[in-house]
Amino acid sequence: MATGSARYLLYRYSSRNTLSRVRFSLLSNRFCHSNSSNLSKSELYSFLDQKLSNPHQFSQSDHRHFSKCRFLNIRRCTFSTLVKNENPVLNSEPVLESEAAETSTTGLELDLEENISETESVSPEKAVNFVEIANRDPIEIYRQLKNAPKTEKQNRDDWNELMEIFSCFAKSGWASNQALAVYIGGAFFPTAAQKFRKFFFKKLKTDLVKYLVSLGPGNESEKFLFPIFVEFCLDEFPDEIRRFRSMVESADLTKPHTWFPFARAMKRKIIYHCGPTNSGKTYNALQRFMEAKKGIYCSPLRLLAMEVFDKVNGLGVYCSLLTGQEKKFVPFSNHVACTVEMVSLDELYDVAVIDEIQMMSDSSRGFAWTRALLGLKADEIHLCGDPSVLNIVRKICSDTGDELVEQHYDRFKPLVVEAKTLLGDLKNVRSGDCVVAFSRREIFEVKLAIEKHTNHRCCVIYGALPPETRRQQANLFNDENNEYDILVASDAVGMGLNLHIRRVVFYSLSKYNGDKIVPVPASQVKQIAGRAGRRGSRYPEGLTTTLHLEDLDYLIECLKKPFDLVKKVGLFPFFEQFELFAGQLPDATFSHILEKFTENCRLDGSYFLCNHLHIKKVANMLEKVKGLSLEDRFNFCFAPVNIRDPKAMYHLLRFASLYSQKLPVNIAMGVPASTARNDSELLDLETKHQVLSMYLWLSNHFEEDKFPYVKRAELMATDIAELLGQSLTKASWKPESRQSGKQKTQEKDGGYDRPRSLVKLQEKKRQEKSLSKPPLENVAA
Numbered sequence: 001m002a003t004g005s006a007r008y009l010l011y012r013y014s015s016r017n018t019l020s021r022v023r024f025s026l027l028s029n030r031f032c033h034s035n036s037s038n039l040s041k042s043e044l045y046s047f048l049d050q051k052l053s054n055p056h057q058f059s060q061s062d063h064r065h066f067s068k069c070r071f072l073n074i075r076r077c078t079f080s081t082l083v084k085n086e087n088p089v090l091n092s093e094p095v096l097e098s099e100a101a102e103t104s105t106t107g108l109e110l111d112l113e114e115n116i117s118e119t120e121s122v123s124p125e126k127a128v129n130f131v132e133i134a135n136r137d138p139i140e141i142y143r144q145l146k147n148a149p150k151t152e153k154q155n156r157d158d159w160n161e162l163m164e165i166f167s168c169f170a171k172s173g174w175a176s177n178q179a180l181a182v183y184i185g186g187a188f189f190p191t192a193a194q195k196f197r198k199f200f201f202k203k204l205k206t207d208l209v210k211y212l213v214s215l216g217p218g219n220e221s222e223k224f225l226f227p228i229f230v231e232f233c234l235d236e237f238p239d240e241i242r243r244f245r246s247m248v249e250s251a252d253l254t255k256p257h258t259w260f261p262f263a264r265a266m267k268r269k270i271i272y273h274c275g276p277t278n279s280g281k282t283y284n285a286l287q288r289f290m291e292a293k294k295g296i297y298c299s300p301l302r303l304l305a306m307e308v309f310d311k312v313n314g315l316g317v318y319c320s321l322l323t324g325q326e327k328k329f330v331p332f333s334n335h336v337a338c339t340v341e342m343v344s345l346d347e348l349y350d351v352a353v354i355d356e357i358q359m360m361s362d363s364s365r366g367f368a369w370t371r372a373l374l375g376l377k378a379d380e381i382h383l384c385g386d387p388s389v390l391n392i393v394r395k396i397c398s399d400t401g402d403e404l405v406e407q408h409y410d411r412f413k414p415l416v417v418e419a420k421t422l423l424g425d426l427k428n429v430r431s432g433d434c435v436v437a438f439s440r441r442e443i444f445e446v447k448l449a450i451e452k453h454t455n456h457r458c459c460v461i462y463g464a465l466p467p468e469t470r471r472q473q474a475n476l477f478n479d480e481n482n483e484y485d486i487l488v489a490s491d492a493v494g495m496g497l498n499l500h501i502r503r504v505v506f507y508s509l510s511k512y513n514g515d516k517i518v519p520v521p522a523s524q525v526k527q528i529a530g531r532a533g534r535r536g537s538r539y540p541e542g543l544t545t546t547l548h549l550e551d552l553d554y555l556i557e558c559l560k561k562p563f564d565l566v567k568k569v570g571l572f573p574f575f576e577q578f579e580l581f582a583g584q585l586p587d588a589t590f591s592h593i594l595e596k597f598t599e600n601c602r603l604d605g606s607y608f609l610c611n612h613l614h615i616k617k618v619a620n621m622l623e624k625v626k627g628l629s630l631e632d633r634f635n636f637c638f639a640p641v642n643i644r645d646p647k648a649m650y651h652l653l654r655f656a657s658l659y660s661q662k663l664p665v666n667i668a669m670g671v672p673a674s675t676a677r678n679d680s681e682l683l684d685l686e687t688k689h690q691v692l693s694m695y696l697w698l699s700n701h702f703e704e705d706k707f708p709y710v711k712r713a714e715l716m717a718t719d720i721a722e723l724l725g726q727s728l729t730k731a732s733w734k735p736e737s738r739q740s741g742k743q744k745t746q747e748k749d750g751g752y753d754r755p756r757s758l759v760k761l762q763e764k765k766r767q768e769k770s771l772s773k774p775p776l777e778n779v780a781a
């Protein structure tokens with residue numbers, strides 16, 4: 001049977017079965033792409049019967065296919081043209097849909113309208129002028145629907161199709177996103193869409209239904225429905241819209257440079273000291289800092305702030321110290337060394353230094369650097385960092401109108417990679433080595449192994465140690481006149497400390513990121529490796545290598561890799577912004593407000609909202625403490641606490657409870673009489689110090705009289721830091737296993753071996769995973 005006649009039969013069949021236009025088109029499409037065009041009339045009819053017997057015969061892909069063809073089918077070649085072309089009585093030469101579309105021109109639209117009316121008598125359904133509907137004003141459509149006295153009856157197919165269209169609309173990410181622009185919130189959108197559907201179904205108009213059915217579920221119908229939906233919402237939900245509007249406006253984090261009008265009123269000069277590690281960036285910035293009449297140095301770490309405080313005072317420039325935990329005011333000082341979170345944006349300075357500016361992109365703490373850069377009231381601001389945020393600083397300066405001067409640096413002496421590695425054996429460590437491991441457990445295992453199998457003694461530095469203890473360990477390592485000539489450290493060694501390291505040895509290049517084991521990012525590897533061979537140290541030429549040969553390639557790859565260019569930097573609302581937003585949700589809990597803020601806040605393309613999982617965890621715990629103001633909660637949530645340490649969390653809860661009851665907050669903790677004898681005692685000392693540090697932090701962020709035991713806490717903290725230092729120098733025990741099922745290290749005869757390269761292990765796992773996955777085509781099939 002010729003395709004033309006088959007199509008005619010198909011059309012006749014569709015008339016007989018009152019097939020909707022969409023279904024007819026889909027069917028004819030399928031038909032044309034199948035061998036069924038060779039069937040006889042009865043065979044064809046039974047083929048169609050069989051197709052139609054399954055109500056789900058038109059799959060999503062059919063709909064998608066039809067959507068794609070919509071412009072061909074509707075705008076340029078309507079069903080009626082198709083029928084006309086295919087009708088052997090009217091046209092003996094059949095024209096396929098695609099051909100008809102191909103040959104149509106833009107001028108055809110007028111003809112199509114004629115065709116619609118022309119075919120009214122032959123169409124299985126009343127022909128509808130789709131072009132006219134597509135161009136109709138949505139406001140007018142909405143009014144017409146609203147004023148329609150009753151619904152017009154539809155056939156079942158169209159009804160079902162319409163249901164599907166509305167169900168897709170309600171789930172549409174596009175529509176939900178667009179709705180935000182008219183202040184229909186993401187949470188409210190499904191309700192609004194459901195009410196819209198109810199409204200529409202009560203007022204069905206056949207022409208609209210036909211048109212929507214011709215568009216089918218998906219993009220096209222969503223785009224058509226959306227403006228009508230907007231009209232409906234404006235009319236039906238003015239209160240919700242008003243409420244959401246003020247909520248969105250109070251969560252507006254766009255244009256953060258406008259938040260600091262005083263800084264904007266100043267003509268600031270920004271000097272970006274840009275370069276790799278050990279290139280003199282901080283040194284040069286500090287020279288200007290010390291020359292200035294009034295200066296501030298903003299550090300990424302307490303330890304580094306203390307170091308600058310000592311160094312600057314040592315050079316005769318009076319300088320105070322300000323960190324979350326301590327305030328050391330030096331009389332007559334016009335200079336201050338602080339942690340970046342503590343920087344004052346009220347004071348005027350001649351020179352400010354913001355060290356490690358690339359930390360602006362840090363997922364949790366980035367906002368503190370962004371705030372300092374945008375808000376510092378200083379004539380001259382020196383930024384020190386790697387080139388990763390250079391572009392974004394350029395953009396910020398063009399927003400703020402500040403002058404930007406770039407100073408580029410090279411490393412004093414190149415870092416040399418030792419290709420031999422330690423051949424998997426820690427016995428090959430040498431004096432001046434810093435072995436870098438990424439967990440506390442590994443650090444102690446390495447220390448134990450080195451001290452057992454060699455004559456070297458090890459100092460240790462890791463994040464959970466107080467800065468005072470880290471400094472004590474660093475001094476012990478730097479001092480030539482003792483037996484502690486190896487440093488075993490975590491990534492905590494990567495910033496700030498000036499250590500006499502000859503060679504950085506990576507024990508591993510993978511670390512646990514709180515969720516899974518991942519390769520250490522290249523920027524971090526560079527930063528850590530850069531600790532070797534500092535200018536002015538005993539080893540001005542630096543070396544780096546790995547324990548295992550297998551890890552060497554990854555190390556080289558990281559060192560060669562150019563710095564990634566950061567596209568976004570961190571932001572977080574001030575308390576005042578948060579408070580304004582909270583006003584929209586009077587009965588909500590703190591964590592709910594936080595959640596809503598995250599959901600509704602708007603940010604410019606160069607910024608992201610900093611990760612606040614930690615804050616949320618604390619907020620959830622403090623939910624049960626009654627009587628805290630919003631500001632109190634906000635402050636308590638920023639207190640430095642290890643959320644994975646139940647003891648530390650318990651103390652924070654206790655502090656907040658006492659505070660809320662207006663009782664003096666006590667420490668309720670003693671200092672152990674002697675050094676730690678095992679790892680659990682050491683862990684206990686670490687926790688105790690963290691709790692005291694938290695107490696001191698809180699005393700600096702709340703009224704002092706509420707935390708009356710500051711002096712005592714300071715003394716206890718000093719004692720514990722000392723005990724920790726003493727405990728570490730003699731520590732020779734196996735670390736506590738905090739997680740079961742972790743990789744076990746192996747001891748071999750007369751030596752020590754880590755199981756295997758974790759980087760390789762990760763790579764192998766990834767490869768196995770991708771091999772076990774079927775090829776994409778199969779998945780699609």
Ligand SMILES: Nc1ncnc2c1ncn2[C@@H]1O[C@H](COP(=O)(O)OP(=O)(O)OP(=O)(O)O)[C@@H](O)[C@H]1O
Pocket residue numbers: 275276277278279280281282283284384496498530534535536
């Ligand atoms: N011009 C100089 N004269 C004397 N010592 C210098 C000079 N420049 C830098 N140094 C010393 O070199 C060492 C590294 O310098 P600096 O700390 O400024 O490097 P950096 O580029 O900031 O490195 P990082 O990125 O690791 O912070 C420091 O001990 C510093 O005192």
Ligand SMILES: [Mg+2]
Pocket residue numbers: 281282283355384
């Ligand atoms: Mg530096």
